[in-house]
Amino acid sequence: MKVDLFDFELPPERIALRPVRPRDAARLLVVRHDGPFEDRGVRDLPALLRKGDVLVFNDTRVIPAQLEGRRGEAKIGATLHKRVDLRRWQAFIRNAKRLREGDAIEFGGGVGAIAEQRLPDGSFVLAFAGDEPVEVLLERAGRMPLPPYIAGKRPTDAQDREDYQTMFAEEDGAVAAPTAALHFTPGLIAALDVAGIGRETLTLHVGAGTFLPVKAEDTEDHAMHSEWGRIEPDVAARLNAVRSGGGRVIAVGTTSLRLLESATGEDGIIQPFAGDTDIFITPGYRFRAVDGLMTNFHLPKSTLVMLVSALMGRDRMMAAYSHAIEQEYRFYSYGDASLLLP
Structure with a gap:
């Protein structure tokens, strides 16, 4: 149709x-x-x-699946969208042209990940560093992933967590x-x-x-x-x-x-x-x-x-x-x- x-x-x-x-x-x-x-x-x-x-x-x-980080001087945005395993997630990337396989991204708060693999749709598999569960890392560094038609009109805030x-x-x-x-x-x-x-x-x-x-x-x-x-x-x-x-x-x-x-x-x-x-x-x-x-x-x-x-x-x-x-x-x-x- x-x-x-x-x-x-x-x-x-x-x-x-x-x-x-x-x-x-x-x-x-x-x-x-x-x-x-x-x-x-x-x-x-x-x-x-x-x-x-x-x-x-x-x-x-x-989960607070939106992350803002840097690869060197480049600003990188990541929205996790599907778990691969305990430490890896598929993510849609903003400014993906500045990211290559093997690059490290720092999201702040001691949270970092490696851009392990670029997928055919342009998204990446991110492998998170450390031993803490990824969910714990996201609570520290992530934001609630409001849909674009809301996030584009106003910033995410603490009330959105509820x-x-x-x-x-x-x-x-x-x-x-x-x-x-x-x-x-x-x-x-x-x-x-x-x-x-x-x-x-x-x-x-x-x-x-x-x-x-x-x-x-x-x-x-x-x-x-x-x-x-x-x-x-x-x-x-x-x-x-x-x-x-x-x-x-x-x-x-x-x-x-x-x-x-x-x-x-x-x-x-x-x-x-x-x-x-x-x-x-x-x-x-x-x-x-x-x-x-x-x-x-x-x-x-x-x-x-x-x-x-x-x-x-x-x-x-x-x-x-x-x-x-x-x-x-x-x-x-x-x-x-x-x-x-x-």
Whole structure:
């Protein structure tokens, strides 16, 4: 399909630079297969879902993966995006033309790395020096990796350390937040429990590639980034039991959805999973694992707009986005949410 089919005009003022407070005060656009759009709030979720449904959250934790350093006199910026092993990470490099394989980069605070290998996409494998865990080094020298549409408008600050982390965050490794889950609070979870709506967690370490633009003119020519994920056997078993009992599996965020679909065969059975996925979902895809999705509003011509269009239909989603813009919903990572129920 032509990538231009997923384009739309977004007024800059619709891009949220800070989240609402409290988190569950965000707005929620309910989109069903047909009928009018519903302008609701995230706190309405217990009434919008059914007893026996289950929400699936991503428990990845965002690490301070943006680093500023020097190779000699040259300024070098690095955004880690995928772990290779305990001491090596793949990183997108700013000012990469000043960096060669074997060069040492100093990031300050006693944190340094060797540019070990240049990869075909222009990124580098960085090997961090010393014996301390890389996560400890990043806490000392790194910044939260806010997406470009926020970081380009204002500097990262201490508040982002809290704001850009979900209440479910446990497993270190993401360099972008699973942003749909940013809307949840202990109070909302308690209300969902009372309503008989279950919850499960999986892990998908979101990579910086999630923000990369689709440069191809046709979706067939786009190479999707890969990310590491895990679904435990007991989680898979409980989700299968929910579906066989007539309940719905609602993914919270496109990351949860992509991993669930990666782990599910043509028979509709969710299998345990541990490994990389580069699944690219576009219109025409037949969903096997999920019955709905809660997600934020995404960038024009992005793989995520293609994914929600696959779930609801392109025309339906383009109409929903037009409605959201007209009704002044807040877009992107710190913005409002939608509940998609095909």
